[in-house]
Amino acid sequence: MTVTKVGVLGARGKVGTAICEAVRAAEDLELVAEVDHGDPLGMLTDAGAEVVVDFTHPDVVMDNLEFCITHGIHAVVGTTGFTDERLETLRGLLSSHAETGVLVAPNFAIGAILMMRFAVQAARYFPSAEIVELHHPNKADAPSGTAHRTAEMMATARTAAGMGPCPDATSTELEGARGADVGGVRVHSVRVTGLVAHQEVILGTQGETLTIRHDSLDRSSFAPGVLLGVRSISRAPGLTVGLDAFMDL
């Protein structure tokens, strides 16, 4: 078995700590550098890191990535704040390091990625489609970002397939009962103490329904997706956006 040497940037943060632990537990990976705020990036090259995982901050991530790319180290990036302009900058840097790969992904939870993918694939086959997302009551936004994005993507798929609006004979509605309308897909936000983060996509046609549900019970759910990225990135030179590019779907 080939063992890949992995460095982690943001290694002492909450997410970084969990990633270090996951890398340590994987037989085909070796954790060679744990770098955090104040540490020199040279730790990565000194340790011979082949892949770096970056869960840091929008303020420092571009410098981190420039260092990695110019030293031929692949990167798997979960840090937020990637505008189109930043992605373009990365493509520019990568163009002169043809063998280096960078993955930038907004979401590493494999279950969430598959839920969205399947919801979009199925959308064109079901006249009815609604989303119920359920979260703890400390959440500020309703619907959740994931639910909103899922609904938009499903609405786009429905339009592309030439489908009309979801059937709905509601003539008497208590305000809000039918949820929020996102491009014709109704989204309902449940907020209940004891819940973590859950989403259910309900699709229906004559005599049958298909329900795709994702339950995230623990913030560590990004770890398997990060490892999938680490294991895949060396075979994907250039810039990749979204972990699903590495999933055989």
Add this chain to the structure above:
Amino acid sequence: MTVTKVGVLGARGKVGTAICEAVRAAEDLELVAEVDHGDPLGMLTDAGAEVVVDFTHPDVVMDNLEFCITHGIHAVVGTTGFTDERLETLRGLLSSHAETGVLVAPNFAIGAILMMRFAVQAARYFPSAEIVELHHPNKADAPSGTAHRTAEMMATARTAAGMGPCPDATSTELEGARGADVGGVRVHSVRVTGLVAHQEVILGTQGETLTIRHDSLDRSSFAPGVLLGVRSISRAPGLTVGLDAFMDL
């Protein structure tokens, strides 16, 4: 085994037909009269009916019941339209027939009755409570009558227990996402082709949730409740409102 003689009023209607079938299939019951629009009520006395089931029409039900009560026949009534005034009239009629019993119930689906009962019993123990009801898209009202009533009853139980509002930190809401507000209990109405009639009551407290779900997949779901009424009414002289009075809860 004692066998009870049962007559059915509205015997050729959709519901009546199903009830006749259920009575016929029960070993401890004998179907002795199938009466419908145009038939003389004397068929019931001629056949020696001990209990009558009435699923007819608000226009005729009071005449039917007067006949039953004055002839000492117990009645199980699913016909709608019972105002307080009508119930008072029944009590008056029954007062001079001390051994006769009449059950008037808005809902005979045992699962629905239990769902509502349990939801109300549990309401005082959970800071959070929401309802998701799911129906076919031909339904005109949102939320459903059952969901609305459940929410009201839960809200009353919460108030009686001195509970404050359900926790909810939502500060950014896409209109309707958080559902309809029924006395502080949020109700969400899903309308999807392929569904029949479903309701989920979700209660949450620290670290745990309790979900009570009722699925009605077939309109015949009233039959077991009607038989429970038929078997219980002879031991319950006077007027009884609601089938739960006969359930040992």
Add this chain to the structure above:
Amino acid sequence: MTVTKVGVLGARGKVGTAICEAVRAAEDLELVAEVDHGDPLGMLTDAGAEVVVDFTHPDVVMDNLEFCITHGIHAVVGTTGFTDERLETLRGLLSSHAETGVLVAPNFAIGAILMMRFAVQAARYFPSAEIVELHHPNKADAPSGTAHRTAEMMATARTAAGMGPCPDATSTELEGARGADVGGVRVHSVRVTGLVAHQEVILGTQGETLTIRHDSLDRSSFAPGVLLGVRSISRAPGLTVGLDAFMDL
């Protein structure tokens, strides 16, 4: 809009009746022939049928298809009993009618097809995978054929991806508690009055689960899939097995 002329074989059977109804309700389809036991197949050619739907019987389906193929009529077939030998015979017949298409499918319920497809696609990303199928108590086999097939396909996908066995520390088991073992995927069969036909595929990885659930509440659930077949078959000359070939997955 081009309107396709459709003939139905087995038109007076339960399934055939539902299909006739669905064809009549579709604006882009015209029901031109309703053929059943005893009727001459010439009714199809007389009426100018372009596509024929066959839900008949293993004893007659091969004759029906030979007639259709030799007359250049496309066919969508839900009749059972297709052995490899029969499929080979069909391929032979079709080889001399290059523009004619025949679809043979064991399952036309789109939701069931997608559930299986998604379960297999997801299987390689989740260390844990189990199936719970729930049916009415009159069912003779446990697990259901669909659940058994789903588990087998998931097991194959897991093996292909080099995954080990599902984690399971059970050391004390009451006989049967952990379900049936189908290639390493545990399958649980629930039999409850009031249910129709339901299946839940539960996949889990660190901190998250993905659940894919199919609910079939009504035997009419094959209709949308049959129409999809009817609309697709003219663009698919030769033999196609399985409706998913016509789904853009």
Add this chain to the structure above:
Amino acid sequence: MTVTKVGVLGARGKVGTAICEAVRAAEDLELVAEVDHGDPLGMLTDAGAEVVVDFTHPDVVMDNLEFCITHGIHAVVGTTGFTDERLETLRGLLSSHAETGVLVAPNFAIGAILMMRFAVQAARYFPSAEIVELHHPNKADAPSGTAHRTAEMMATARTAAGMGPCPDATSTELEGARGADVGGVRVHSVRVTGLVAHQEVILGTQGETLTIRHDSLDRSSFAPGVLLGVRSISRAPGLTVGLDAFMDL
């Protein structure tokens, strides 16, 4: 508002820490003593504790309770290992301290208690009853203790109501598919990474099903039940077994 003074025994353990936190957060309770292994029990009397919570160890709990009872301090006990003999000893001690109350409970999760209660209440109204329990794969026993106990209690309720066996026409079964048989109630144990502790009781009758589901997502779920015990125990002199005695069900 009267404020009750609370002492916690086992205050530095995992559960004890969570209870201390919950007591501190409650406006009507004051945490006056945090006692753990090695600390003198006199801390409780010095601080004027009115109610003590004991989540310690079977080896020390009886001494703890003797101290509390002889000093007139009420106790809420979650420590395990209470045999009938131990309960009898407690009753003896309490008989000479007429105003002191002790609650011993095997389970403080309100949702779990209600699930079991409702399952038993509903059992007599549904011909079909099965349990699906779902846990993380590190669990050693299948089914879970809670599922086993729930099934036994439901089986007893069914027998008491004169119900026959659950309908089941299974004639071909892959070994284990129909789950474990606990007094005629089938129990299915799902083990999936990412799950915590979940149980679903499924009841069915003609045309409808009732499902009662408990999800425990976090080990802190005992806290609200412990506080309910603390608030109720001073009004319940003598020995009380089971938290449901303090729930108005």
